[in-house]
Amino acid sequence: MTLSLEEKYALILAKERQMAYGLAKQLIPKPETSVWMIFLPVLFVHHAFNIQRYKKSIHGFADNYTKTRKKALDLALVAMEEGRGVQIDLETCFPSLELGDEKDRKICEKQLGEIRVLFHHYKRLFEVRGKTWQNLVKEAYGEAGKYRAFLNELAKAEKEVTRYVTRTLQTSDAAREVAGKMEKIADHLREEDVRVVF
Template sequence: MTTLSLEEKQQHIWDSEQELARQLALQVLDKPTPPIWMIFIPIFFVFYAWQLKQYTSGLKSFADHYLISRRRALEATIEAQQRSQPVDIEALLARAESLPDPAKPLYRQWMVLLTDHYAALLTTRGNNHAALVRAGYHSKSNYLLFCNRLTQAEHAFNLALLPQIEGQSEDLRDVTEKMEAEARALRRQESDLIFA
């Protein structure tokens, strides 16, 4: 089996995270669909093209924001691995300076799970992301157990943030629940492929 460098493992992990974020954005954001009559009136089709451009921009923006904490956690894990030290969770928490106080301990728990996951993948042998996951978790049930714990931690963190976000709380909760359900489904699909 090929032994990858830390940087190569990091890239495989990051590519997987980006793909998950892209797939999640596609599931959560509604793609505009033009009415059939629109093709007969060119000005309306231009409006649809504008909506489609906004949708594409929204997909990228969603994925970018979804990945901020994950990128920070992965970078902190890499840095800790390079220095043979534990991940500095407090430094990660400090970088998220705008978090409301009730969300901070939940963010810390989420970051601990995420950095432990990345550390498990970075310290195993494998030549791609799937091989790293198989080596790090040994079984589908172990990996799904981690995914469930991660989803629960993220859910608790999201719930702590909802009161701080402007908007209809019911709508925000619905969007959050849809994101979590879709992320859970995507992780299950991923585990089916990895442990096939």
């Protein structure tokens, strides 16, 4: 027995969220506890506040990270359910985009490349049989080299978006440092996936 499209959708989305949370937890530093919190309760209250802020940051990052992936996944699901191609353009993917803001339009255009790569990947996963995310990937790609080629294509598309953002919107050294760190963590997590699946 194989999974339905909706079950595969849920499985793929859960995996993307797992990746987002894994990335966020390595990227965003967790507040440290101190022995002084036992002796000075006011420090514990401050620490509890920082922990809540940390959790919100993790959730916010993960939600934003998965937005592009969810757009691509939704498009792939529609394509599979309706048995037809879908348009991957600004109007379809970013319907509320105001065309007057050049920077917003450009970043959305860059994100379209990422959405296209993900769309084809998700469609590929929808087309095969499997009961787990690992089964779907193994069946869709057959070997580690082919899956790694997809991951490299995805990383390239993501870097295009990041490069544009760090050149035009977030131009500080700190932003470039965070972007570089995020790319390294994502590469590491993806390599772990390759090892787990193959």
